[in-house]
Amino acid sequence: MKLTLNRRPAQNDPAPGTEPGDWEIDEGPRDVAGWSTGAQANTTTVIRWTAWGLLVLGPLLGALAYLSVPAQAGLTQKPLPPAAPAASGAQGAAGFAQLFVATYVSAGEDDQDELAAYYPDATGLRLEGESGQRRPEQLTVVRLRQTAPKVWSVTVAARITGPAPDAKPDGARRPGDKDDVQKQTVPVLRYFQVPVATAPTASGASGYTALAMPAEVAAPERITAPGLVYGPMRPALPADPRTQAVTEFLTAYLTGAGELDRYLAPGTRLAPVRPAPYTGIALDTLAIEGEKGAEPVTTVPADGTTLRLLAAARATGHDKVRLPLTYALTLKARAGRWEIAGLDGAPAPAPVSATRTGATTSAAPSAAPTTR
Template sequence: MSLVRTRRRKPAPPVDPRPEAVQVPEAEQDTDWVGGWSTGAQANSAALIRWIVWGLIGLGPLLGALAYLSVPTTPAAPVSKTAPSAPSASGGQGAAGFASLFVAAYLSAGRGDEPKLAAYYPPAGSLQLDGVSGRRRGEQLTVVRLRQTDPSVWAVTVAARVTGAQPSATPSTQPGASPSPAADPVRYFQVPVATAPGAGGATAYTALALPAEVAAPERAKTPELVYGAMHPALPTDPRTQAVTSFLSAYLTKAGAELDRYLAPGKRLAAPSPAPYSGIAVDQLAVEGETGGEPVVSVPGDGTTLRLLVTLRATGQDGVRLPLTYALTLKARAGRWEIAGLDGAPALAPPTPVPAASGAPGPAATPTA
């Protein structure tokens, strides 16, 4: 029996349906290309990058200097120095109270009271006072003038009614001399008070000298008022009737039935308890009125009128006291109602100053 040898074929490689690509042997590939980059180009790029980096490093100081020189020079803002705090104008109120206490202690001081004055004016501790302590006294002390002579100094004038200082009864020996009039018991003392910042934000005070006695403050000239001359308050005058009814309820009834005399929307509180038992209106001064026929009628609704009223009010002890009220009246429904209890009489508007004679007038406009 014969054995037949069969030779196994190797399987054929799969056919790629795509077009055949030229297979380049690995040994024949260009050794100048690595990972898609040419090694020559890569070397040139690396050299270029190195030169750029070194160029930037070299230009760095130059660019920094140019940037520094290009910044505009601005002067440095001056450093504000904190000024020492000075007492404000509100320190005048404390200086006024300090001066009043000092004047009270000064007027009643006598032998042995030097330390009391030194509390206000330290050099007073070395004084030698005369007189008996407490023989004179200052009463009804009040500040009548307050003037700032320096940012930290106030000149305070204090009025005081001095008691216990009897004038000399020795008559004058000079021929033809008339007896001196009685001295006014109200006297005026000026005290210089210095202020300075104290502990805890408070203000400290001290006197710069002993009190100086000065003249009374100058009295101001009375300004012109809007009212006419005072004239008797006639009972037939509707204005007299309105103010009498109102002031009677206001002063003698503690405000009872007060609203019936007031204009709509007006509210007033009367003194309570009632200080007087009766009143009598004596005179009226009416705004813009110069005199003439007696007034017996009331104008149209909404008319307002200001007037000044003087009266005598009888106290609970039977003593009559003169009083003056500034009132505003308003007409409504044929009668006067009280529209306001004014705080002060109304002042007349200032009189315009006439132009000086001979003063050049306005220039004439030239015409064509």
């Protein structure tokens, strides 16, 4: 509390016990409800300056917060692009069609309920023959296309084993022939087209159903293989450094003989096939990129030179049977020798000439451009 001394002026009727001109104590502002009027003034000032400070700092803090947000956070706010139609339900539809064809091939009399698990209307079908008389040995999807929203057309190839057809007329059959013929089996590759619909179930998972029974169709048409960058196949000469490099690599890679790393270019990582399936490798022919003739080659070019080739070999198995194998390889020259720089996933196609591309485009303007 602040104390001040004030001189009180003389009064006509001074208070008892005081004299004119005496000093009195001024105790300053009086306390109001435990809070002085001076403290209230100071608090008001602090609040006023705090409010002004917040008004000034508000935009600055907002800008700082905006700039401090990571760039990744902005990306998460953008809606994800819709999934491609061909990716939604395709895998499930393909597997469903394979199971349906397998059941269909082996079905016989009184197997309607088994087929109804895939095609509900199968309960009204008339089935003939013995159940399991035909057996699907191999099944795989060879074509998958979307014909409508949530509807897939799946073509399944099935290798079916069943009784061999009886080619003998009834008059030429001798006792015991019929039973012998029925015991014979002939595997036949056949193709079935299955329409499959998909929709979410009550649990949220994808559900599938067939829209009809399988339809047997013809095999897919063969296409003409594209040209490759390699020259013609020619004998792999023992004196050719490329023959030596490829033979040593394949021997270590397939038979486990020798260290594989010593035949690899720096930076190339390959692991040998284990357990080793073969006991020996014989390199028969090579097709070299850019080579058209069959002139013998006995030298290695400058370091860093790369070369692609196709190598046709025969691998001898543990049963002494030779199996033909073909490898697409990339070689790289270093220190006077060829090293394996890559085991290519597929032979390299030849680039399409500009003239051919222009002719194709003009003949079929709606076709997609050919890419390498």
